[in-house]
Amino acid sequence: MRNRIWLAAAALAAGVAIAPASAADVKIGAIYPLSGNAANAGRSALAAVQLAVDIINNPHPDLATLPSVGPGGLSNLGGAKIVLIAADHQGNPAEGQSQTLRLITQEKVAAMLGVYQSNVAFTATATAERYGVPFIVGDSVAANITGRGFKWTFRTTPIASDFAANYMQFLADMKQAGHKVDSVAIVNENTDYGTSVGGTVLAQAKAHGINVVAQIPYSANATDVTAQVLQLKSKNPDVVVFISYTADAILYMKTMKNLDYMPQMVIADDAGFSDPTFVPSVGNLAQGLMNRSTWAVGEPGSVTYKINELFKAKTGRELDDTSARSMQAMFVLADAINRAGSTEPAKIQKALQETDLKPDQLIMGFSGVKFDQTGQNTLAATYLIQLQGKDYVPVWPAKSARAPLRWPMTGWK
Amino acid sequence: MILLQAAVSGLLLGAVYALFSSGLTLIWGMMNFINFAHGEFVMLGMYVALVVTWGELGPAVYAPAAAVVLFGLGVIVYAGLIRHVMRGPMLSQILSTFGLALLLRYSAFYVFKSDFRTLPDSSLSSTIDLGGIYLSKAQLLAGVVAALLALGMHVLLTRTPLGSRMLAVAEDRSAAMLMGIRPDRMQALAWGLSAASAGIAGALMAIAYPFSPSVGETFVLTAFVVVSLGGFGSVPGAMIAGLTVGLVEALAGYLIGPIYKDIVVYGLFVAVLWIRPQGLLGTL
Numbered sequence: 074m075r076n077r078i079w080l081a082a083a084a085l086a087a088g089v090a091i092a093p094a095s096a097a098d099v100k101i102g103a104i105y106p107l108s109g110n111a112a113n114a115g116r117s118a119l120a121a122v123q124l125a126v127d128i129i130n131n132p133h134p135d136l137a138t139l140p141s142v143g144p145g146g147l148s149n150l151g152g153a154k155i156v157l158i159a160a161d162h163q164g165n166p167a168e169g170q171s172q173t174l175r176l177i178t179q180e181k182v183a184a185m186l187g188v189y190q191s192n193v194a195f196t197a198t199a200t201a202e203r204y205g206v207p208f209i210v211g212d213s214v215a216a217n218i219t220g221r222g223f224k225w226t227f228r229t230t231p232i233a234s235d236f237a238a239n240y241m242q243f244l245a246d247m248k249q250a251g252h253k254v255d256s257v258a259i260v261n262e263n264t265d266y267g268t269s270v271g272g273t274v275l276a277q278a279k280a281h282g283i284n285v286v287a288q289i290p291y292s293a294n295a296t297d298v299t300a301q302v303l304q305l306k307s308k309n310p311d312v313v314v315f316i317s318y319t320a321d322a323i324l325y326m327k328t329m330k331n332l333d334y335m336p337q338m339v340i341a342d343d344a345g346f347s348d349p350t351f352v353p354s355v356g357n358l359a360q361g362l363m364n365r366s367t368w369a370v371g372e373p374g375s376v377t378y379k380i381n382e383l384f385k386a387k388t389g390r391e392l393d394d395t396s397a398r399s400m401q402a403m404f405v406l407a408d409a410i411n412r413a414g415s416t417e418p419a420k421i422q423k424a425l426q427e428t429d430l431k432p433d434q435l436i437m438g439f440s441g442v443k444f445d446q447t448g449q450n451t452l453a454a455t456y457l458i459q460l461q462g463k464d465y466v467p468v469w470p471a472k473s474a475r476a477p478l479r480w481p482m483t484g485w486k
Numbered sequence: 487m488i489l490l491q492a493a494v495s496g497l498l499l500g501a502v503y504a505l506f507s508s509g510l511t512l513i514w515g516m517m518n519f520i521n522f523a524h525g526e527f528v529m530l531g532m533y534v535a536l537v538v539t540w541g542e543l544g545p546a547v548y549a550p551a552a553a554v555v556l557f558g559l560g561v562i563v564y565a566g567l568i569r570h571v572m573r574g575p576m577l578s579q580i581l582s583t584f585g586l587a588l589l590l591r592y593s594a595f596y597v598f599k600s601d602f603r604t605l606p607d608s609s610l611s612s613t614i615d616l617g618g619i620y621l622s623k624a625q626l627l628a629g630v631v632a633a634l635l636a637l638g639m640h641v642l643l644t645r646t647p648l649g650s651r652m653l654a655v656a657e658d659r660s661a662a663m664l665m666g667i668r669p670d671r672m673q674a675l676a677w678g679l680s681a682a683s684a685g686i687a688g689a690l691m692a693i694a695y696p697f698s699p700s701v702g703e704t705f706v707l708t709a710f711v712v713v714s715l716g717g718f719g720s721v722p723g724a725m726i727a728g729l730t731v732g733l734v735e736a737l738a739g740y741l742i743g744p745i746y747k748d749i750v751v752y753g754l755f756v757a758v759l760w761i762r763p764q765g766l767l768g769t770l
Binding site: 107108109110112113116263289290291292294295296297298299300301303304306307319320323324327330331332333348349350354355357 | 488491492495496499592595600601602603604607613615620622694695696697698699700701704705708735736738739740743744745747748
């Protein structure tokens with residue numbers, strides 16, 4: 074009994090001793106799927122966000138082209154450090170809501186960041202809106218996360234309509250180059266992410282006069298995708314657009330090989346196809362597959378190259394597009410907090426609204442960061458990359474290509 | 487032609503379902519005990535296969551290695567946990583395996599990280615081409631093993647003295663004890679066999695499926711459906727139910743659409759249980 078009292082006293086003293094030291098810090102809440110099906114992507118994104126925080130908190134003159142990076146700490150807040158408080162939403166919208174609530178009301182974070190799955194982003198941003206805390210969405214792309222009249226949600230990433238427009242432009246270019254692109258099938262997972270991107274691609278394809286022979290929604294938790302692949306086989310489209318998470322993306326590639334089905338070209342919508350485990354797992358079955366990315370490692374010596382090296386040193390693997398977009402969101406948020414010179418949510422909100430970053434201040438291939446009144450970044454853009462050997466290389470549009478495009482894809486052959 | 491392929495693929499998938507469900511139904515049959523950690527046993531079987539590949543050993547070793555490791559784990563789980571919670575109320579029995587499931591899942595996260603893994607290509611990862619109908623070798627093997635396991639367990643339980651002793655313990659623990667049977671040994675054996683069959687299932691499925699530590703939760707629901715459809719405790723029932731679910735899933739997915747296949751499967755499931763609450767081959 075006496076021991077227990079001593080322990081309690083010691084714990085209390087430790088708590089008191091730590092508390093004052095953290096008073097000047099800027100607390101930021103980050104929610105990602107750290108368990109469940111998307112845990113891998115979520116943990117990778119969190120590691121990238123944590124790296125951004127480390128880069129901001131410590132002196133990094135070599136990366137000083139990035140806003141609020143260089144001196145170590147936020148200069149307009151007396152060198153205050155950012156403290157990241159992470160929480161696991163398990164890919165569950167209800168959990169996303171309650172974790173956001175907890176971070177805001179109990180941890181008293183100045184701003185929030187996340188989220189990966191779009192359906193979780195819906196509930197989490199709604200909670201932040203109610204409490205008047207800025208929420209910056211780095212990676213979730215369902216169209217209507219912005220545009221609900223929210224004043225506290227800001228999104229840096231390009232969204233479904235940006236991607237869909239890019240895909241259609243790409244297909245038009247391919248047709249002009251003499252390739253057969255007459256019919257398209259869309260295969261999408263059936264939560265907010267896949268449904269919204271799939272719907273947007275469908276609408277734009279119709280607008281461009283491309284024949285969509287099938288739209289196949291499915292559950293990303295599926296343990297078997299034979300039926301989906303057989304439907305594709307019977308409809309036989311020239312191009313298949315996949316909107317999938319990780320396990321299902323790998324399963325599609327394996328099943329397509331098992332059933333000997335390969336279209337002229339697969340366009341993969343990032344997510345699972347950019348998961349760091351996709352290429353090591355089934356890269357040898359998916360040669361020539363097209364994917365999208367706003368992230369490229371760049372030439373040795375460039376800012377993106379150095380950041381990729383830091384990420385590799387920290388996690389042992391390359392920075393991927395999804396994680397890099399989360400990281401970019403952290404830099405944008407830090408820049409706004411620094412310009413606000415305050416941790417007051419309203420001041421951070423105002424600074425976010427005034428954000429105007431140029432391409433050379435970013436790690437991503439956006440044309441800039443500038444939010445419209447819905448909170449959506451109007452300067453977001455993407456390019457297309459192709460799996461050639463063990464790497465995705467930028468191949469489209471021609472001005473950012475680093476290797477010639479190969480058509481058709483060769484898959485496992 | 488494609489319809490035939492859908493049916494064949496469905497049956498093969500059903501064989502895999504039957505394989506990972508048979509261990510679950512065994513525990514129920516012998517102990518009237520529901521094991522929520524069954525999916526995690528399957529998951530661990532997958533990781534045993536992965537560890538085997540690190541030792542540069544071929545696919546012939548996957549299943550035996552998983553069987554041995556999981557048999558040991560099953561016995562340990564029984565001796566360390568189940569034996570004790572059996573004395574408690576029904577609810578804590580059920581929730582103890584739920585706790586075990588989470589313990590195993592998050593331990594696997596700690597040891598193996600959250601990355602999705604796949605096994606390297608081997609002689610089993612290819613397909614057989616039967617004039618345009620493709621059969622996955624891994625699934626075919628899973629089907630054969632599932633049938634052998636179901637047969638073996640059925641023979642063990644109904645035709646051998648050991649099986650009779652196991653069933654006697656399930657029937658009436660204290661009466662069996664009075665007859666000179668040691669119930670702990672029988673039940674530890676049942677847990678070992680059940681875990682071993684889950685391990686074999688995992689090791690064979692790992693050839694075809696990408697997996698991460700949370701993969702168990704995706705499979706365990708199907709396992710419960712298969713087990714209750716086939717009849718709790720009936721290994722041949724699990725076999726028939728597994729094939730049925732796989733076939734219905736594939737045909738509904740192809741003919742109606744993948745998004746609707748679960749509606750058809752679970753609709754059928756509810757309908758069968760409405761007519762036969764004990765399941766296809768179960769006894770009341």
